[in-house]
Structures are given as C-alpha cells and as structure tokens.
Amino acid sequence: MKRTTGEPLKKQAALGERIHTRLGLSDDDLLQMYRTMVTARAFDERAFILFTQGKIPFTVTGHGHEGAQVAAAKCLTPGRDWVLPYYRDVGVVLALGMTVRELMLGEFGKAADPSSGGRQMPKHWGCRRLKIVTQSSPVATQLPHACGLAWAMKVRNEEGIVWVSFGDGVASKGDFHEALNFAGIHKLPVVFFCENNYYAISVPFSKQSPVPRVADRAAAYGMPGISVDGNDVFEVYKATREAVQRALAGEGPTLVEARTYRFGPHTSNDDDRRYRSRDEVAQWKEKDPIPRFAAYLKEIGLLDDQEEAAIKAEAEKEVREAAAWAESQPDPDPATVAAHVYAERGPAHGR
Amino acid sequence: MAVKNVLEAVRDTLFEAMGRDQRVMVLGEDVGRHGGVFNATQGLYEAFGEDRVVDTPLAESSIVGIAIGAAFGGLLPVAEIQFADFIHPAVDQIINEAAKIRYRSNGDFGCPIVIRVPYGGGVHGGLYHSQSVEALFFSTPGLKIVAPTTPADVKGLLLAAIYDPDPVIFLEHKASYRAIKGEYPEGEFVLPIGPADVKRAGTDLTVVSYGMTMHYALQAAEELSREEGIEAEVIDLRTLLPLDRRTIVDSVKKTGKLLVVHEDNLTGGVGAEVAATVADEAFMYLDAPIRRLAALDVPSTPYHPALERAMLPSKAQVKEAILELARY
Structure with missing residues (x-):
C-alpha cells in the first residue's frame, strides 16, 4: 500500500494549470501560508537570540520544517479536528491560530503562557480552545492519545479527524507501533504525520531504521504510507489533504512522511557540529522551503522581491515586539506551584 | 442487601455504571468476548457492544494511552491491566502522561481515567502474577491510588473513580476476588476517594x-x-x-x-x-x-x-x- 509521489508537482505545472489551483488553494491561501512560514522562521530565530542573550534558559527550534508544517496545518479545520503536535511545530500552532504573543509567553514561561503557565519548557504547546492537546517531552506518547481521541470521535459520531505529528526518532518507539497497529485495526480517522529530519538528536536515520522510508512501515499496519518531499509545500499539502479525506470518509488512517531537515541544533543545548558536516547542512539549505515557496509565488506573480522583504521585515518586527511584550509580563506566582495537581472542582464534570 | 464477593462487586459495578452512562467504556486484553481472565468484565460485551467494551492488542502502554485519548475526547474509560505484573510498559503513559496532564497544562486539560489493576500474591502466581506495584506509583502526585477489599468499598470507590476528574489506579487484590464476601449496596453508592x-x-x-x-x-x-x-x-x-x-x-x-x-x-x-x-x-x-x-x-x-x-x-x-x- 506504500507509494511515493512520482513526478514533482512543479513539473506538471508547466503543462498549463497552476499546481495550487489544481489543489484548490487560492492566492490568498498561498500568501497566508507564506506569511505563516516566514513568521514561524522569524519566531524560531528570535527565540534562539533570546537564548543567546541569556533572556531564556532554553529553546527548541524547528527551522527547516516550516513548509511541511504549514502545508499540513492548512488541511486541518481548527476547532473541529484534534491536533497533537510536537515540539518543533511552530508553523502548525501558528497556522491553527495560536498567536505570536501566546507563543512568546511560552518561551519565557510566563504566568499567562496559555500552554502551561510556565510549568513546561518552551514549545510544549496545548490549547483546548483550538483542540491542540497538551504534550510532554518523552516522544511518541501522544500517538496512542490520538487513537483514543479518534475512538471517542468515532463512537460519538463527531465529524473531524485527529492529526498527530512526530519526528523520525518516534518510529523506533513502542508507542509508535502500538498506535499505528490499533489505528489500522479499527480504521480510525487519524493522520500520522512524520517530520523526518533524518536525525534523532545525533543519530542518523540510517542508524534508526532498516528501511529507507518511515512510510515503508505503514504496510505492517494496513494503512497507506506516503512519503513526500517535506520541503515542497504542495506535495505535503496534497498528501495530507488526501489523508484527511480518507479519514473523513471512514477509510482509516494514513502515515504521511514529510522528508525535511532541521537547520539548527536539536535544542539550544545541542551542538550539531559534533555529528554532521557543515556541507551537509549547506546542501539542505539549498532546499529551504521558504525561498522555494517564494520562488513559486514570484513565478505566478503573487510576490516580488520588495514584498518578500516586507513580509520578512514585518514578521521579524512582530516577533521582536512580542518578545519585548512577553518579557515584561508577570512571572508565575510561586504561590501557585501546587495548583492543578488534582482538579479543584468536585468529581463528575468529566474533564 | 445482597451478599457478593469482591469480583462480583467489580463486575456488577461496571455493569451499573455502563448501563447508566454512555460515556463509560472498558478496554484491555481479553475484556470483551472472553469477559476477562478473572471474569471481571463478563457480560459487558454482550450488553454494551464492541464500541464500549474494547478488546485491545497485547500492548499495555497503548491501553493506557488510548484511555487517555478517549478521556480527552469526552469518554470515561476504565482500562484493565490484566495483571499488575504487566503494568510496567505503561509506566510512561501513567507517570509521564496521565499524572502530569492537569499540572503541565495549568488546568486546561484533565485525565479522567481509571486503570483497574489486579494485584497481589498468595495465588501461586510466581514472580509475574503476584506483584504489588503500589509503591511504584505512590510517589507520583497527580495520580490517585485506591485499594478497596470489601464488596461495598469496591462499589463505592469504583464509582467514585470513574467520575473522578483525575487518573485513578484501582488496585484489586486477586486473593480477595472470591475469598472476601460482604454486603453489596444497591443503587447509587459512592464513597469519597481519600478518607481511610x-x-x-x-x-x-x-x-x-x-x-x-x-x-x-x-x-x-x-x-x-x-x-x-x-x-x-x-x-x-x-x-x-x-x-x-x-x-x-x-x-x-x-x-x-x-x-x-x-x-x-x-x-x-x-x-x-x-x-x-x-x-x-x-x-x-x-x-x-x-x-x-x-x-x-x-x-x-x-x-x-x-x-x-x-x-x-x-x-x-x-x-x-x-x-x-x-x-x-
């Protein structure tokens, strides 16, 4: 049931109709996606600057993944679909509707951080209003949660799907196997979205997997496995949209693998020069999803150099201002350290 | 008042809870058609169907993980770990997930699940069908652990656990299943979790x-x-x-x-x-x-x-x- 996309979609565009129109994306959609990608990049870069300035003790970056993230999120319906992202998904949570200010509160661990009120490390998002599920640092644990959510939606006849993302390292974990197995058995409406950046911290994919693609594993779970160029917004969008449609149609789960690369270290505490060459990083930067998407937008006349620079400047200004604002917000009150260990309301409300 | 043993109390309480509330579901190994290796879920599958009585693969981590997700989705799951001795693959889901969900989300999310765990020795179960695992979870704030051993306490605390907004490990001593008999209160009977x-x-x-x-x-x-x-x-x-x-x-x-x-x-x-x-x-x-x-x-x-x-x-x-x- 595995397949990989054949001809790059861009080549097909040359035949006449534009890729994005064929995929049902409007000009506004494209510009909105582009802005979100640029904002996600700017956010990550600002977070890293805050770390180097000593203003925050830690951060995680996802730059390089923005194309895959924003394209996948575009296939989801906020408030309808449940979303279980992981700690690189800045582009996902921004696209779904978390604001730059909300995310910056998380970087500083401020009291008003909507994900955790300063209890968790940065980028461990959660937001009930957007059905973004709270996450932890151990990887893969969210995959069985996706199955449970999908089970609940199915038995309660609720419309929508569950989208869960993870890195390539997760494919080695037991919870990955257990979750895909269960979802496959019961044809649950789940989209498993792997952002394969080829490294589990320092361990290269060749030392993590005996098969060349994460998507190859889908065959064992009776679901399609689709591997796409994760830095090609349209390929990711097409594969994810099809997976969402399959799930909505009751045809079951799909494993989508977006092959991408993280341009930075694993976290602010990591030095990726210890395990990969600068040449390798430089080669992947040639395939940076942001300039690549910009080139398409320019090709179809939606963007010019001036607008490109303006969007970048605007995003950088937004994250800079949000950082300054977030830094000035109140810290968590030490008196609240023991709050929310258990529910403060009585039993029987179910949540 | 009827006299029942502890096992009958577990089963009948689950039956009552599921009959009253559509949100209550059970999941675990052999809990469906088989009715559970101790018969604790006998009759539930026939009465409530496979959407609510779920035979899972032999995979404890996901039994708990799926329960957590189902709770996010508005259900009230009662997961069964067949023997306490087999709970260890699920420790990540219990300690790192269930116990920390409310705290780490600053109260935005909760985790109303019950994990039923038959435990204890004296049943010729050897090293891997006899263990007591409470100490493993006892130092984890965010969890609740109950261990009732009379039919009335089982009913009152199991109903309380199902409706508790936080994760509850419900320990059932295997030796008590048939050996301990007592009065089983009819109807709505809930005991508070906490008081000895x-x-x-x-x-x-x-x-x-x-x-x-x-x-x-x-x-x-x-x-x-x-x-x-x-x-x-x-x-x-x-x-x-x-x-x-x-x-x-x-x-x-x-x-x-x-x-x-x-x-x-x-x-x-x-x-x-x-x-x-x-x-x-x-x-x-x-x-x-x-x-x-x-x-x-x-x-x-x-x-x-x-x-x-x-x-x-x-x-x-x-x-x-x-x-x-x-x-x-």
Missing part, C-alpha cells in the same frame, strides 16, 4: 493496612480481643494516594502504638510513609517504637508455596506482631 476507614475501633494499638493483610489484621484483632482482651484499632487505608494522614495520626494519638502491615515490599513501601507521618506528627504520643510488617525485600513472589509463604506476611505474623506491640 476505621474497620474496627480499639484502644490498645493502631494497625494500618490495606488489601488482604487488612483482612488478616481484622481477623487477628478479633481473635486477640477474645483470647487476650487486646483491642486493636484497624484502619483500612482504602485510598493510598492521597494518603489520609489525619485518620492515622488521630488514631495513634489515641492508642499510642502503631503497626503498619502491607503485602508490598518493606523498603520504600506505603508503610514507610505512614511510619514517617506518625513519627513527624505524633511522636510524643508514642508508647512503643513504630512497627512495620511487610513482604521480604526480594524481587518478587516465588512460585513454590513454601517459598511464597516465606516471603509474604501471614495472618499468624500479623497476630504475633499485634500481640508483641500490645505487650510492649
């Missing part, structure tokens, strides 16, 4: 226990009352976490002596926390050293009855310990 229960009032010493050793303590106390005129107060913790420190301390202040008995290993067990609490809060009331009686610190319960008996605390040992402490 004074199962027998007494003035000479306090015995704190739970599980099968609590029944040993009760029997020994009755015998010693008749034979020696010793009146032991027996406290059944019922809820291990959060621990009802007040009931324990108040009792020791009255009796001046404390014996803690459990079937889990001595070191790092619940009894250590009970003893420390009394040392902290009632030291000046003590007339004797605090005494603990627990399983030997060996890796698990060995198979041969002679070895098993040598490892687990017995009723005779409980009786002897009560007598010694009373005479101190």
Whole structure:
C-alpha cells in the first residue's frame, strides 16, 4: 500500500494549470501560508537570540520544517479536528491560530503562557480552545492519545479527524507501533504525520531504521504510507489533504512522511557540529522551503522581491515586539506551584 | 442487601455504571468476548457492544494511552491491566502522561481515567502474577491510588473513580476476588476517594493496612480481643494516594502504638510513609517504637508455596506482631 509521489508537482505545472489551483488553494491561501512560514522562521530565530542573550534558559527550534508544517496545518479545520503536535511545530500552532504573543509567553514561561503557565519548557504547546492537546517531552506518547481521541470521535459520531505529528526518532518507539497497529485495526480517522529530519538528536536515520522510508512501515499496519518531499509545500499539502479525506470518509488512517531537515541544533543545548558536516547542512539549505515557496509565488506573480522583504521585515518586527511584550509580563506566582495537581472542582464534570 | 464477593462487586459495578452512562467504556486484553481472565468484565460485551467494551492488542502502554485519548475526547474509560505484573510498559503513559496532564497544562486539560489493576500474591502466581506495584506509583502526585477489599468499598470507590476528574489506579487484590464476601449496596453508592476507614475501633494499638493483610489484621484483632482482651484499632487505608494522614495520626494519638502491615515490599513501601507521618506528627504520643510488617525485600513472589509463604506476611505474623506491640 506504500507509494511515493512520482513526478514533482512543479513539473506538471508547466503543462498549463497552476499546481495550487489544481489543489484548490487560492492566492490568498498561498500568501497566508507564506506569511505563516516566514513568521514561524522569524519566531524560531528570535527565540534562539533570546537564548543567546541569556533572556531564556532554553529553546527548541524547528527551522527547516516550516513548509511541511504549514502545508499540513492548512488541511486541518481548527476547532473541529484534534491536533497533537510536537515540539518543533511552530508553523502548525501558528497556522491553527495560536498567536505570536501566546507563543512568546511560552518561551519565557510566563504566568499567562496559555500552554502551561510556565510549568513546561518552551514549545510544549496545548490549547483546548483550538483542540491542540497538551504534550510532554518523552516522544511518541501522544500517538496512542490520538487513537483514543479518534475512538471517542468515532463512537460519538463527531465529524473531524485527529492529526498527530512526530519526528523520525518516534518510529523506533513502542508507542509508535502500538498506535499505528490499533489505528489500522479499527480504521480510525487519524493522520500520522512524520517530520523526518533524518536525525534523532545525533543519530542518523540510517542508524534508526532498516528501511529507507518511515512510510515503508505503514504496510505492517494496513494503512497507506506516503512519503513526500517535506520541503515542497504542495506535495505535503496534497498528501495530507488526501489523508484527511480518507479519514473523513471512514477509510482509516494514513502515515504521511514529510522528508525535511532541521537547520539548527536539536535544542539550544545541542551542538550539531559534533555529528554532521557543515556541507551537509549547506546542501539542505539549498532546499529551504521558504525561498522555494517564494520562488513559486514570484513565478505566478503573487510576490516580488520588495514584498518578500516586507513580509520578512514585518514578521521579524512582530516577533521582536512580542518578545519585548512577553518579557515584561508577570512571572508565575510561586504561590501557585501546587495548583492543578488534582482538579479543584468536585468529581463528575468529566474533564 | 445482597451478599457478593469482591469480583462480583467489580463486575456488577461496571455493569451499573455502563448501563447508566454512555460515556463509560472498558478496554484491555481479553475484556470483551472472553469477559476477562478473572471474569471481571463478563457480560459487558454482550450488553454494551464492541464500541464500549474494547478488546485491545497485547500492548499495555497503548491501553493506557488510548484511555487517555478517549478521556480527552469526552469518554470515561476504565482500562484493565490484566495483571499488575504487566503494568510496567505503561509506566510512561501513567507517570509521564496521565499524572502530569492537569499540572503541565495549568488546568486546561484533565485525565479522567481509571486503570483497574489486579494485584497481589498468595495465588501461586510466581514472580509475574503476584506483584504489588503500589509503591511504584505512590510517589507520583497527580495520580490517585485506591485499594478497596470489601464488596461495598469496591462499589463505592469504583464509582467514585470513574467520575473522578483525575487518573485513578484501582488496585484489586486477586486473593480477595472470591475469598472476601460482604454486603453489596444497591443503587447509587459512592464513597469519597481519600478518607481511610476505621474497620474496627480499639484502644490498645493502631494497625494500618490495606488489601488482604487488612483482612488478616481484622481477623487477628478479633481473635486477640477474645483470647487476650487486646483491642486493636484497624484502619483500612482504602485510598493510598492521597494518603489520609489525619485518620492515622488521630488514631495513634489515641492508642499510642502503631503497626503498619502491607503485602508490598518493606523498603520504600506505603508503610514507610505512614511510619514517617506518625513519627513527624505524633511522636510524643508514642508508647512503643513504630512497627512495620511487610513482604521480604526480594524481587518478587516465588512460585513454590513454601517459598511464597516465606516471603509474604501471614495472618499468624500479623497476630504475633499485634500481640508483641500490645505487650510492649
């Protein structure tokens, strides 16, 4: 049931109709996606600057993944679909509707951080209003949660799907196997979205997997496995949209693998020069999803150099201002350290 | 009031809860068509169907993980881990996920799940069908642990656990399933999670226990009352976490002596926390050293009855310990 996309979609565009129109994306959609990608990049870069300035003790970056993230999120319906992202998904949570200010509160661990009120490390998002599920640092644990959510939606006849993302390292974990197995058995409406950046911290994919693609594993779970160029917004969008449609149609789960690369270290505490060459990083930067998407937008006349620079400047200004604002917000009150260990309301409300 | 055993109490309470509330579901290995290896879920599959009684693959981590997700989705899942000895693959989901969801989300998310766990020795289960696992979870705030061993306590606490907004580990002692019978309250009967229960009032010493050793303590106390005129107060913790420190301390202040008995290993067990609490809060009331009686610190319960008996605390040992402490 595995397949990989054949001809790059861009080549097909040359035949006449534009890729994005064929995929049902409007000009506004494209510009909105582009802005979100640029904002996600700017956010990550600002977070890293805050770390180097000593203003925050830690951060995680996802730059390089923005194309895959924003394209996948575009296939989801906020408030309808449940979303279980992981700690690189800045582009996902921004696209779904978390604001730059909300995310910056998380970087500083401020009291008003909507994900955790300063209890968790940065980028461990959660937001009930957007059905973004709270996450932890151990990887893969969210995959069985996706199955449970999908089970609940199915038995309660609720419309929508569950989208869960993870890195390539997760494919080695037991919870990955257990979750895909269960979802496959019961044809649950789940989209498993792997952002394969080829490294589990320092361990290269060749030392993590005996098969060349994460998507190859889908065959064992009776679901399609689709591997796409994760830095090609349209390929990711097409594969994810099809997976969402399959799930909505009751045809079951799909494993989508977006092959991408993280341009930075694993976290602010990591030095990726210890395990990969600068040449390798430089080669992947040639395939940076942001300039690549910009080139398409320019090709179809939606963007010019001036607008490109303006969007970048605007995003950088937004994250800079949000950082300054977030830094000035109140810290968590030490008196609240023991709050929310258990529910403060009585039993029987179910949540 | 009907008399039932502990196993029937578990099953009938699940049946009542599922009959009343569509959100309640059970999941685990062999819980469906088979009705569970102890028959604790017998009849549920036929009555409520496969959407609500889910036979899972043999995969404990996802049994708990799926329960967590289903709870996010508005259901009230009751997961079964077939034997406590097999809970270890699910520890990540229990300790890193279930227990921390409310805290890490600053109250935005909760985790109303129940994990039913048949546990305990004395059933010729060997190393891997006998374990007590409560100490493993006892130092995890965010979890609740209950361990009722009478049919009425099972009903009241299982209903409370199902509707509790936080994750509850529901320990069922396997030896109690058929051996312990008692009155089973009809209809709506909910006991609060937290308070311990004074199962027998007494003035000479306090015995704190739970599980099968609590029944040993009760029997020994009755015998010693008749034979020696010793009146032991027996406290059944019922809820291990959060621990009802007040009931324990108040009792020791009255009796001046404390014996803690459990079937889990001595070191790092619940009894250590009970003893420390009394040392902290009632030291000046003590007339004797605090005494603990627990399983030997060996890796698990060995198979041969002679070895098993040598490892687990017995009723005779409980009786002897009560007598010694009373005479101190």
